[in-house]
Amino acid sequence: MITRKKPELLAPAGNLEKLKFAIHYGADAVYIGGQQFGLRSNAGNFTFDEMREGVAFANKYGAKVYVAANIIAHNENLEGLHEYFKELYDIGIAAVIVADPALIQACREAAPDLEVHISTQASVANWKTAEFWKNEGIPRVVLAREVSVEEIREMKEKVDIEIEAFIHGAMCISYSGRCVLSNHMSARDANRGGCAQSCRWKYDLFEDGIDGTEPISELANEQYSMSSQDMSMVEYLPDLIEAGVDSFKIEGRMKSIHYVATVVNVYRKIIDTYFEDPENYKIDPEWIDEIWKAAQRSLTSGFYYNEPTEKDQLFGRPARIPKYDFAGLVLDYDENTKIATIQQRNNFGVGDEVEFFGPNFYHFKQTITELWDENDEPIDRAKHAMMITKVRLDQPVEKYNMMRKGK
Incomplete structure (x- = not known):
């Protein structure tokens, strides 16, 4: 025990x-x-x-x-x-x-x-x-x-x-983290806060001692050799x-x-x-x-x-990674109307399937069927950065819950 x-x-x-x-x-x-x-x-x-x-x-x-x-x-x-x-x-x-x-x-x-x-x-x-x-x-x-x-x-x-x-x-x-690549490649000192992430760049690889040949890294889809x-x-x-x-x-x-x-x-x-x-x-x-x-x-x-x-390493064919956008932040929720006030963080709109999540591993998915702007006017999409929107939800949410959507 x-x-x-x-x-x-x-x-x-x-x-x-x-x-x-x-x-x-x-x-x-x-x-x-x-x-x-x-x-x-x-x-x-x-x-x-x-x-x-x-x-x-x-x-x-x-x-x-x-x-x-x-x-x-x-x-x-x-x-x-x-x-x-x-x-x-x-x-x-x-x-x-x-x-x-x-x-x-x-x-x-x-x-x-x-x-x-x-x-x-x-x-x-x-x-x-x-x-x-x-x-x-x-x-x-x-x-x-x-x-x-x-x-x-x-x-x-x-x-x-x-x-x-x-x-x-x-x-x-x-x-x-004891790196000097950044110093050499970009004159930015990684050990004093200036790392240029040189190891994240793409590089070509050549067979040692042979000039004028095609890079062997072309055999891979991505040249993230480091x-x-x-x-x-x-x-x-x-x-x-x-x-x-x-x-x-x-x-x-x-x-x-x-x-x-x-x-x-x-x-x-x-x-x-x-x-x-x-x-x-x-x-x-x-x-x-x-x-x-x-x-x-x-x-x-x-x-x-x-x-x-x-x-x-990342060299070679990249893995398929699920892609999600952070689409909105919950600012308020009305229990009577089941409408959440959401600050837009990425484009979303009617017909999109989204996922809400919050602390204590709270999650649920739903499709957006109704969407309004901050003046309660119906809209199809929240297109503008940080705009205030209102969405009717299937389940309750709390302030600081987040909304994401798949790409």
Whole structure:
């Protein structure tokens, strides 16, 4: 019988809207980026005022907010560190995620009570490294994506430290994100927040030593010779629970609110179902179907069970992935008329089959038979971005439920 406490479900939040949806759909904690010292310079990073609002919202629901400050710093990046960490502590950030010892030192000097977690960028992949950080007073390490389930089990057996591990999202072709391809290809430093995603580009391959021949990559339909499939542990989460993982991390600060809500919703359901009755836990095929509705690439379990092979890359014929558009956000629902007020996020209209979903894995499908604009005038389609519409529904919905449709 498993007596272990529930692992934390940690979700990405690229902006304030995504933070609120992640928590609303079941995240125990979110990680965000500030406007300095993070690795996602193109994400909708948070101002200090937005952080305050995010922390207040999280506190209301018993959730935590972490800030990623995980650049590999050069001399020019050191200015302002102390003031930054002091401000994060005053705002109420629960922890910072850091890779560079210079930033750890600055945080401890400026805000000694602000918890520090070691980023996946530090490539923690063995129990001795985990022990090193434990002895340095670090309470949690975010593991390299290159570790196996058995290696995690051994770490937990030998070191009393919290382990955070990725369970879903993009995989980096380089070792724990330590990439210089972007620097070389586009003069954008991946380790200081400027990654150009060079590994996601298409490349031609030529046979070594032979000039003037046709590229051998023409034999494949897609020339993604370096691009990895995305990680998904939706079918294997109990293995990580039993190995002792303390925090399950979802990648995707630059993904949509549809992605965040869908993926968090699925893993929340899996975790809760497992702990209700571990001995009789079974995977529900509907959870797998649901995760595919937010997938952008084929899915793999990464390094958790075996060394990845060419089958875990995108090279070759692409898999058929179900395509769904996030079509609308529920703003209100009238129980008497059964009419929902919906903010349009993608074109939809009368005759379309749509699916509504919300927290706690609430789902239903229906065909739209009646549609009005915000002035109660009948319309056939909601064509304009963010327009307010009204739809009669077969089942009740709540504010922040979402509507999607297949492509």
